[in-house]
Amino acid sequence: MTERTRVPLHRDPKFRALIIQVLALGLVVYGFYSLFQTTVDNLVARGIQTGTSFFDEVAPFQIGFSPFFDYKLGESTYIDVFFVGIQNTILVAVLGIVAATILGFFIGVIRLSPNWLISRGALAYIEIFRNVPLLLQIMFWNFAIFLPSLPAPKNSIELGAFYLNARGFHTPLPVIENSTGFGIWIALLAILCLGLVVFAKRAKARFEETGQQLPVGLISLATIVGGGYILYLIAGSPLIFDEPVLGRFNFKGGGQLPLPLFSLWFALTLYTAAFIAENVRAGIQSVSHGQNEAAHALGLSRKDTVRLVTIPQALRVIIPPTISQYLNLTKNSSLAVAVGYEELVAVWAGITLNQTGQALVIIGMTVAVYECLSLFTSFVLNWYNKRIQLTER
Amino acid sequence: MNDVKTFVPAPDRAPPSSAVGPIAWVRENLFGSIGSSIATLLFFYLFFSYVPPFVEWALINANWTGADRSVCEANTAGACWTFINVRFEQILFGLYFASNPDEIWRPTLIFILFFALLLPLLFEKTPGKKWLVIGMLGVFPVVFYFIVYGGYFGISQSNTTQWGGFLLTFTLAFVGILLALPIGILLALGRRSEMPVIRSICVVYIEFWRGTPLITILFMASVMLPLFFPAGVEFDKVVRAMIGITMFQSAYTAEAVRGGLAAIPKGQAEAAMALGLGYWRRTVFITLPQALKISIPSIVNTFIALFKDTSLVSIIGLLDLLNMAQTASRSMEWKGYDIEAYLFAGFIYWAFCYGMSRYSQNLERKLDTNRRN
Numbered sequence: 076m077t078e079r080t081r082v083p084l085h086r087d088p089k090f091r092a093l094i095i096q097v098l099a100l101g102l103v104v105y106g107f108y109s110l111f112q113t114t115v116d117n118l119v120a121r122g123i124q125t126g127t128s129f130f131d132e133v134a135p136f137q138i139g140f141s142p143f144f145d146y147k148l149g150e151s152t153y154i155d156v157f158f159v160g161i162q163n164t165i166l167v168a169v170l171g172i173v174a175a176t177i178l179g180f181f182i183g184v185i186r187l188s189p190n191w192l193i194s195r196g197a198l199a200y201i202e203i204f205r206n207v208p209l210l211l212q213i214m215f216w217n218f219a220i221f222l223p224s225l226p227a228p229k230n231s232i233e234l235g236a237f238y239l240n241a242r243g244f245h246t247p248l249p250v251i252e253n254s255t256g257f258g259i260w261i262a263l264l265a266i267l268c269l270g271l272v273v274f275a276k277r278a279k280a281r282f283e284e285t286g287q288q289l290p291v292g293l294i295s296l297a298t299i300v301g302g303g304y305i306l307y308l309i310a311g312s313p314l315i316f317d318e319p320v321l322g323r324f325n326f327k328g329g330g331q332l333p334l335p336l337f338s339l340w341f342a343l344t345l346y347t348a349a350f351i352a353e354n355v356r357a358g359i360q361s362v363s364h365g366q367n368e369a370a371h372a373l374g375l376s377r378k379d380t381v382r383l384v385t386i387p388q389a390l391r392v393i394i395p396p397t398i399s400q401y402l403n404l405t406k407n408s409s410l411a412v413a414v415g416y417e418e419l420v421a422v423w424a425g426i427t428l429n430q431t432g433q434a435l436v437i438i439g440m441t442v443a444v445y446e447c448l449s450l451f452t453s454f455v456l457n458w459y460n461k462r463i464q465l466t467e468r
Numbered sequence: 469m470n471d472v473k474t475f476v477p478a479p480d481r482a483p484p485s486s487a488v489g490p491i492a493w494v495r496e497n498l499f500g501s502i503g504s505s506i507a508t509l510l511f512f513y514l515f516f517s518y519v520p521p522f523v524e525w526a527l528i529n530a531n532w533t534g535a536d537r538s539v540c541e542a543n544t545a546g547a548c549w550t551f552i553n554v555r556f557e558q559i560l561f562g563l564y565f566a567s568n569p570d571e572i573w574r575p576t577l578i579f580i581l582f583f584a585l586l587l588p589l590l591f592e593k594t595p596g597k598k599w600l601v602i603g604m605l606g607v608f609p610v611v612f613y614f615i616v617y618g619g620y621f622g623i624s625q626s627n628t629t630q631w632g633g634f635l636l637t638f639t640l641a642f643v644g645i646l647l648a649l650p651i652g653i654l655l656a657l658g659r660r661s662e663m664p665v666i667r668s669i670c671v672v673y674i675e676f677w678r679g680t681p682l683i684t685i686l687f688m689a690s691v692m693l694p695l696f697f698p699a700g701v702e703f704d705k706v707v708r709a710m711i712g713i714t715m716f717q718s719a720y721t722a723e724a725v726r727g728g729l730a731a732i733p734k735g736q737a738e739a740a741m742a743l744g745l746g747y748w749r750r751t752v753f754i755t756l757p758q759a760l761k762i763s764i765p766s767i768v769n770t771f772i773a774l775f776k777d778t779s780l781v782s783i784i785g786l787l788d789l790l791n792m793a794q795t796a797s798r799s800m801e802w803k804g805y806d807i808e809a810y811l812f813a814g815f816i817y818w819a820f821c822y823g824m825s826r827y828s829q830n831l832e833r834k835l836d837t838n839r840r841n
Binding site: 409 | 498662679680681696772776780782783794804
């Protein structure tokens with residue numbers, strides 16, 4: 076009897092799965108092996124010595140913009156170029172993320188405005204900016220608008236202490252003048268914040284006991300701004316503002332965003348904001364109407380409904396796709412190569428690759444940086460998704 | 469007896485003009501509150517200070533005809549569309565076809581054929597859609613190869629290094645989606661497989677390509693691909709870009725299809741299993757058709773992204789629509805007309821992407837069976 080019902084080996088699902096997997100693995104390993112062999116042969120045939128020894132060679136080109144690194148032509152090495160590239164990528168990514176979040180939330184909220192004109196205006200913005208290639212937008216702003224129409228440094232557009240001209244955007248920068256005073260100021264500020272935390276807890280306890288509410292947010296803000304300024308004076312004004320001053324050719328001093336960075340930042344912000352605005356709209360609309368009605372029935376004011384009912388639920392839908400947009404923005408910053416901003420792809424996978432010819436190492440390292448960023452992002456996303464799932468119960 | 473009176477109600481009075489009609493609409497939608505009124509006024513102010521001058525520049529005062537820049541220099545108050553007009557064939561078909569007037573029928577025929585196949589597909593009730601899809605995905609690429617690339621039937625072989633303009637953008641996007649679709653489907657099936665090794669291979673492949681910016685992949689394709697193949701195997705630049713784009717796109721397509729597969733109730737596969745269908749018959753006849761149907765909107769969305777991303781090949785030196793327009797605006801004859809070049813190229817990209825996104829939204833609404841409103 077058992078003889079008959081036994082499944083023949085080639086029809087046993089477990090056995091088949093095993094065979095298929097072994098075959099697939101073998102194929103992949105063989106593919107990589109033969110790729111490796113051909114590459115080695117090709118490199119030998121072309122006389123290219125692949126390795127990391129070029130890291131310590133002096134890089135024969137200048138990098139104009141390296142705010143966090145003292146880059147010197149004739150002294151800095153190729154590996155310094157790599158780190159400057161990463162720093163510049165992170166800089167434009169952070170600037171872009173901050174600006175795109177603010178603009179995106181603003182556009183997303185006014186997209187749902189009861190005012191027909193305003194909501195249509197927001198819709199037009201979204202549909203125009205997300206349906207045109209980002210590269211075209213970057214080039215348009217840089218080459219067609221900013222470069223020809225911004226004035227020379229002499230006639231810069233003044234916005235308070237900020238200056239905009241064809242060389243870039245110049246801002247005042249706070250510089251620590253008196254480091255002990257600065258330390259004292261930071262310490263005093265920390266104590267102030269601690270006090271506010273205690274105050275907020277007290278206020279909450281009081282609210283639960285008596286039902287009386289205090290405008291905690293407003294009081295905290297006023298204390299931080301006003302108290303911060305008074306403490307700043309007490310600590311002896313430890314900061315000075317390094318303001319940009321017009322030199323012979325361009326502004327000197329202060330913070331400077333060169334024009335390519337400014338155009339890139341501008342275009343990335345407008346483009347990504349359109350996507351974030353759509354996420355925000357979808358998030359707000361995903362909160363069902365019944366939630367608002369229930370909050371209303373409980374006697375919550377309109378402000379409290381938005382603050383305590385709509386926003387927490389909308390954020391749950393908004394945040395995950397917005398984090399993906401942040402990753403996209405960071406990856407898209409690699410388009411800087413078109414306008415000459417010195418980020419990772421431009422200086423490392425572009426100039427350094429042309430100078431040294433070390434394609435394998437350089438492209439490998441570039442890809443590795445972006446893979447790390449992407450892994451980090453999905454790690455954050457998974458963590459966030461787990462967290463909001465827990466609060467749901 | 470005849471005096472029975474029937475009650476005839478007075479006819480309804482018309483609603484007050486403050487409740488219906490355009491005035492009420494304006495009052496409710498534009499001046500609903502103080503904030504709203506301020507916003508409306510601000511909007512009008514911004515609108516009238518920017519839009520009419522732009523329309524005047526772009527349409528009313530613009531130069532449309534002429535053969536060189538002297539026309540535009542005579543009238544600087546308007547845009548110089550003359551430049552686009554003169555370079556139109558280059559921007560649309562690339563250098564090869566624009567410089568051989570006898571060959572211009574080839575790309576023209578291809579575009580006509582493409583739209584003739586595409587338009588009926590967009591309508592829901594077209595009969596014989598199956599054949600149109602087969603024509604689009606199976607026959608059209610072959611015709612495209614013979615007509616645009618040429619080399620057979622007395623049609624001269626075109627030089628791919630001189631391909632360019634919108635034709636190149638179209639080709640890269642079409643090849644990308646055509647090759648990425650089957651690879652993406654296999655990857656999506658692999659990612660949902662119960663065999664850990666297969667699943668890991670697919671996950672690593674998908675996440676690797678999704679984590680890297682396309683520009684890095686294009687650099688990789690243009691400098692590293694020659695190293696990966698034995699000496700003697702040569703690819704031209706266009707094929708290298710196609711390989712890079714296909715790798716990249718297949719990862720995104722896989723994720724779109726996976727979304728569709730995940731949405732199919734498990735009962736479908738279980739019922740098929742109960743009927744005695746094996747894995748492939750179950751997949752090909754039961755789950756995959758349903759999954760593909762609901763993942764069409766996301767596939768279209770990845771395609772929109774790809775269509776925009778093809779502009780990146782201009783960084784590795786291909787003369788696609790963007791680069792062709794830019795090159796034209798930087799030539800000696802037309803220096804200084806960058807705005808017109810970017811606006812024209814931008815408008816073409818926008819028209820296609822917007823059309824596709826509207827189509828995909830429409831489809832999504834139709835396929836969404838448990839919609840709320």
